[in-house]
Amino acid sequence: MxxxxxxxxxxxxxxxxxxxxxxxxKSGKVKISVGLYDFFITAQEPVAFxxxxxLDKPYTETCRAVEETKLIKCEKQEFLDMYxxxxxGKNSLVEFVRRTARALGWI
Amino acid sequence: xxxxxxxxxxxxxxxxxxxxxxxxxxxxxxxxxxxxTNGDFVALFEYLLQIPxxxxxxxxxxxxxxxxxxxxxxxxxxxxxxxxxxxxxQTSVDVERIVLDDFQFEETNFDEYLDQVEALLxxxxxxxxxxxxxxxxxxxxxxxxxxxxxxxxxxKFVEKFPNEEIGAKMLIETAAKVYIVLGDKxxxxxxLKKVLFLFPDSxxxxxEAVKTLESIYKExxxxxxxxxxxxxxxxxxxxxxxx
Numbered sequence: 575m576x577x578x579x580x581x582x583x584x585x586x587x588x589x590x591x592x593x594x595x596x597x598x599x600k601s602g603k604v605k606i607s608v609g610l611y612d613f614f615i616t617a618q619e620p621v622a623f624x625x626x627x628x629l630d631k632p633y634t635e636t637c638r639a640v641e642e643t644k645l646i647k648c649e650k651q652e653f654l655d656m657y658x659x660x661x662x663g664k665n666s667l668v669e670f671v672r673r674t675a676r677a678l679g680w681i
Numbered sequence: 682x683x684x685x686x687x688x689x690x691x692x693x694x695x696x697x698x699x700x701x702x703x704x705x706x707x708x709x710x711x712x713x714x715x716x717x718t719n720g721d722f723v724a725l726f727e728y729l730l731q732i733p734x735x736x737x738x739x740x741x742x743x744x745x746x747x748x749x750x751x752x753x754x755x756x757x758x759x760x761x762x763x764x765x766x767x768x769x770x771q772t773s774v775d776v777e778r779i780v781l782d783d784f785q786f787e788e789t790n791f792d793e794y795l796d797q798v799e800a801l802l803x804x805x806x807x808x809x810x811x812x813x814x815x816x817x818x819x820x821x822x823x824x825x826x827x828x829x830x831x832x833x834x835x836x837k838f839v840e841k842f843p844n845e846e847i848g849a850k851m852l853i854e855t856a857a858k859v860y861i862v863l864g865d866k867x868x869x870x871x872x873l874k875k876v877l878f879l880f881p882d883s884x885x886x887x888x889e890a891v892k893t894l895e896s897i898y899k900e901x902x903x904x905x906x907x908x909x910x911x912x913x914x915x916x917x918x919x920x921x922x923x924x
Binding site: 608610625626628629631634658659663664667668670671672674675677678679680681 | 710711725726729730732751752755756758759760762763765766768907910911914
């Protein structure tokens with residue numbers, strides 16, 4: 575697990591890519607695109623993105639830093655051990671669900 | 682617990698998360714129903730987002746449910762939501778490379794069905810006049826009780842006068858009438874898709890056709906409405922750009 579810095583405009587990962595990492599936002603702002611829908615997350619309520627890695631599946635979202643951003647980058651097992659059963663884990667799941675529901679037009 | 686009938690009532694915010702052991706549970710969102718079976722979670726979205734369920738969620742047969750926690754089911758929940766994400770990718774439109782395939786026509790031979798309907802009803806509309814204006818007058822003079830005849834004359838009109846944009850207008854108007862008066866979604870959809878095939882260079886007519894297709898698919902609870910909704914947005918953007 576390590577903290578990384580990404581600059582404004584930098585792509586973190588792209589939908590369709592098979593990745594190894596889940597990211598927890600520490601500071602800054604990230605734009606998450608699902609299909610044609612864009613969502614933004616900040617460090618106000620720490621959440622993770624890239625949860626698809628937990629299922630060994632390709633990312634379904636494209637994530638890009640909007641401003642200079644610090645992220646905690648963790649592997650599948652690290653996330654499961656450290657975050658999955660915490661508020662960060664719950665918020666991440668809830669936000670993943672919320673983005674899905676929005677993109678499906680359910681909410 | 683075993684039950685049959687309502688699990689959550691419309692407007693209720695689920696406070697507990699249930700997983701189906703066996704049986705079938707029906708959820709309805711935006712007029713589209715989803716039947717859940719073994720291993721699925723009941724009102725998962727509403728439970729996690731703490732929002733009210735839209736319509737009653739009911740067990741269609743004797744069903745056994747078990748209460749679970751999100752912590753224990755973390756990966757299973759994620760897996761279910763991931764499966765739904767696949768619907769998003771299946772119904773997404775590549776903005777840069779929009780092609781006719783994106784419209785996903787069930788079949789391209791729309792005329793076959795229309796011909797069959799005409800043959801069944803044995804309605805004779807007579808020949809379409811060779812003069813465009815006379816043909817338009819004849820079509821417009823037909824009342825609602827001769828709607829199928831009108832459908833076939835409009836079909837003949839766009840074949841005979843392929844470059845006349847009024848054909849697109851008549852296709853859309855007739856499709857709307859067929860939908861409202863006869864409630865025949867198939868004919869309506871076939872006529873609207875003809876607009877997209879025959880008048881691809883008329884974005885305003887295509888937009889109207891696509892918007893109507895979106896409403897029809899939405900009403901029948903077919904997820905295809907999302908694709909047409911997106912195409913409508915693209916066409917709207919294109920029209921704004923053209924202006």
